[in-house]
Amino acid sequence: MRVLVSIKPVLDPSMKPRLKPEGAGIDLNQAKRIINPFDEIALEEALRLKESGKATEVVIVSVGNLQAQETLRHGLALGADRALLIQTERYCSSLMIAKILKAMVLRELPALMFLGKQAIDTDNNQVGQMLAGLLNWPQGTFISRLELQTNEIMVTRELDEGLETLKLRLPAVVTVDLRLNTPRYASLPNIVKAKQKPLTVITLESLDLSLAEPNYKIVNTSLPISSRKKIKVNSVQELIEKLKKEAKVL
Amino acid sequence: MKVLVIAEYERQRLKPSFFSALTAAKQLSPGNEIDLFVAGFECNDLLQVIKKINVKKIILVDDKKCEHQLAEVVADLISKVAIHYDFVIMSATTFGKNILPRAAALCDCTLIADVVQIIDPATFVRPIYAGNVLETIQTSEKIKFLTIRASAFEPTLIESDIEAEVECIKEDLISSRQDIVFISSELTEQTRPSLESARIVVSGGRALKSKENFKLIEDLADKLHAAVGATRAAVDAGFISNDFQVGQTGKIVAPQLYIAIGISGAIQHLAGMKESKVIVVINQDPDAPIFKIADYGLVGDLFQIIPALINELEKCNKTLT
Known part of the structure; x- marks a missing residue:
């Protein structure tokens, strides 16, 4: 059973995003990139399925420019068997990414497609759902538990109101939430071994998809304005007094 | 349109x-x-x-x-x-x-x-x-x-x-799907205002140290008719269930008053609450990053401050009635 995991390189969350002048977007030049933390959890779950003998191959896939090879190489060091980079310099909407991933799914024919529930840069939370829709596959989103049985999976989803458990017949798409597992670190021998693992670069054009440009454009990026009082109070009595008389919220 | x-x-x-x-x-x-x-x-x-x-x-x-x-x-x-x-x-x-x-x-x-x-x-x-x-x-x-x-x-x-x-x-x-079956759901009992609709939210972090101690947050919330929130660290540590998590990947709230107790202020948590109208921070560490977005900050031991707050609020309620 093959498992496919999508990997997105994102700005290291410990770094502050730097804006280009005149609201022209985020400056990612020379920024340190890591695997999107949710994708790392997705990869970890796929690796555990392989280690328990339930999956036979873990393939990671990314869409982007050649820089993404570094992130994919890290995914290989974590334990993926091989990597695919769909190389493009184009700006891709979530819908375009979903269409590209669909093409890769039809080529690789995995029984399970794993994605992080959202990327921590664009915070969109939609590629997995879109991909499941385009494939007409069942979807298990925001999952915190996965149990693979013959030909089907049981997943527990994290909802605003609590938890929900679904049974999905394979093939299926799942998007993972934080509490599914704790990802491993790449060991030094595995980092060395990863250099020998196959990483295939496929140009987007060669996939022969008719991908229209997105019907939207990002016209501005800016920093939110916040003005906080930053008053230090010295006692509980003073705090309550301020909240009543000054802020008028009690 | x-x-x-x-x-x-x-x-x-x-x-x-x-x-x-x-x-x-x-x-x-x-x-x-x-x-x-x-x-x-x-x-x-x-x-x-x-x-x-x-x-x-x-x-x-x-x-x-x-x-x-x-x-x-x-x-x-x-x-x-x-x-x-x-x-x-x-x-x-x-x-x-x-x-x-x-x-x-x-x-x-x-x-x-x-x-x-x-x-x-x-x-x-x-x-x-x-x-x-x-x-x-x-x-x-x-x-x-x-x-x-x-x-x-x-x-x-x-x-x-x-x-x-x-x-x-x-x-x-309506399509009939054989490939997906609903098995069960565990919905949290709502005993106080929901995070999404409450005027006041009281949230606790890792500094609460245990599930038992986290009850202090709930007690304070009850005094204020507030909703209870938590950081990812508090949820991961099992102090409270996932549906109380406030943050980038949890719930995003903007109440009239947000009281953050024992929360250091990871950007993922701030993402879920920084649009609140008034923010109160209670933390032992005067250098905790969350003080940067506080309207009112109180430095001290939360295990002393929360009971004192509850006590003070009780006194206020008595003088009102």
């Missing part, structure tokens, strides 16, 4: 986030060309309430196949109805995020997620990078699928004396 809003409810009651989506719909269609889409099973009680909302039409799917509102079934129906609209809107709740992207893709449309501001009917503002950056998007998409951040749109309810017309979807349009 024709707008379709998807109803979100639980136990036959509409959720506050749905009324926020309705507010966004009214901003987009001042002429009130708003229809509602309701999917469920045996939703007669719900329908009686929905009929009183001032909208044009209610599109109803009342069928066993929609009982658990599975994305595979509901998104498919929305995509069939959506072609008649300029906008399709839901709140960016786990319900909305599960369903609407799938429906958008089925219509070959993009979706603008987590809208916090509508500049005009083609221009929207949304936060990215855990709310550290705002992005303004202009779209010419044929059907504009939007999820809106409920905390950025005050819920409105406009009732009408005239009942909206109800259109029932034909049974044969």
